[in-house]
Amino acid sequence: MRAVSYDSFANDNSRLRVGVVPDPKVGPGQVLIEVRAAGVNPVDWKVMAGGLDGMMDAVFPVVPGWDVAGVVRALGPDTPDFAPGDEVMSYARKDVIGAGTFAEYVTVSADHVARKPAALDWNQAGGLPLxxxxxxxxxxxxxxxxxxxxxxxxxxxxxxxxxxxxxxxxxxxxxxxxxxxxxxxxxxxxxxxxxxxxxxxxxxxxxxxxxxxxxxxxxxxxxxxxxxxxxxxxxxxxxxxxxxxxxxxxxIWVRPDGAALARLAALADRGALGVEVAGTFPLDQVGAAFDASRGGHTRGKLVIIP
CATH class of the missing domain: 3.40.50.720 (NAD(P)-binding Rossmann-like Domain)
Structure with a gap:
């Protein structure tokens, strides 16, 4: 699959590459999500700079991104929570920095997944979780x-x-x-x-x-x-x-939690929560999205579209 990745920590965008990486495996209790949109967060470029190296292990090459909205394409064993074709979203942070969401596909624990609210489009849903x-x-x-x-x-x-x-x-x-x-x-x-x-x-x-x-x-x-x-x-x-x-x-350090995310989805569906999308970027412009985020003056969310 196509993805953005970097092979070492860097304080700038010089290590970012777009290319082919292995398709993710789908283990027990996991869902394979075809990515439609992935929100950009300051933590993405801070992680790339090594900002969490004292807290979390990294396995290079790292695919950045912790937000995702997309379509379930496959299920691991014993995962009755979802079905192929379900429209979902997730805060997809894992215990090890490696397989992120700035890619065509990502696997996520079913416990960290919620159904996409009908009131939000893909870009809005991709910018909501984290x-x-x-x-x-x-x-x-x-x-x-x-x-x-x-x-x-x-x-x-x-x-x-x-x-x-x-x-x-x-x-x-x-x-x-x-x-x-x-x-x-x-x-x-x-x-x-x-x-x-x-x-x-x-x-x-x-x-x-x-x-x-x-x-x-x-x-x-x-x-x-x-x-x-x-x-x-x-x-x-x-x-x-x-x-x-x-x-x-x-x-505050938020945890992945599908049930908590479902609470936000319910608010969106009753019109109590909207998502302002400041801009969208393809995979080959992740560096530009990071630059915009680093500027610190973005209103709303920046979103990557594979």
């Missing part, structure tokens, strides 16, 4: 509910835009940081936008004089601001900084 489940995990950890004022750092990005929608669906008041160019977008999602950068704490306090009750940091480098705007008993999480745990917060 970012959507990260936002979901963050708000679950914060136990966000109707009584909360939730501050979302980087609210117009891939994860942040999902957190805004999930927070609003749970009845919370949501304040979101973003550049002014994305303020109209945040209002459409139901958030009250504020400009990030110097003076952010004061701008948040102008909107919530008693402080906020929960903060989800999807940007990094926001701990000081977070602590300064939290009201008494406030909770906070971060996906970028483990240091938050020394200040009463929680460091």
């Amino acid at each position: 970012a959507g489940m990260t936002a979901q995990r963050a708000l679950d950890r914060l136990d966000v509910g109707p009584a909360d004022v939730l501050l979302v750092h980087a609210a117009s990005g891939g994860v942040g835009s999902f957190a805004v929608q999930l927070g609003r669906d749970r009845g919370a008041r949501v304040i979101g940081t973003a550049s002014e160019a994305n303020h109209a977008y945040l209002r459409e999602l139901g958030a009250e936008p504020v400009v990030y950068g110097d003076g952010l704490a004061g701008r948040v306090r102008d909107l919530a004089a008693d402080g906020v009750s929960a903060v989800a940091d999807f940007a990094g480098g926001q701990l000081e601001t977070t602590l300064s705007v939290l009201g008494p008993g406030g909770r906070h999480v971060s996906i970028t900084e483990s240091d938050v745990e020394r200040h009463g917060g929680h460091w």
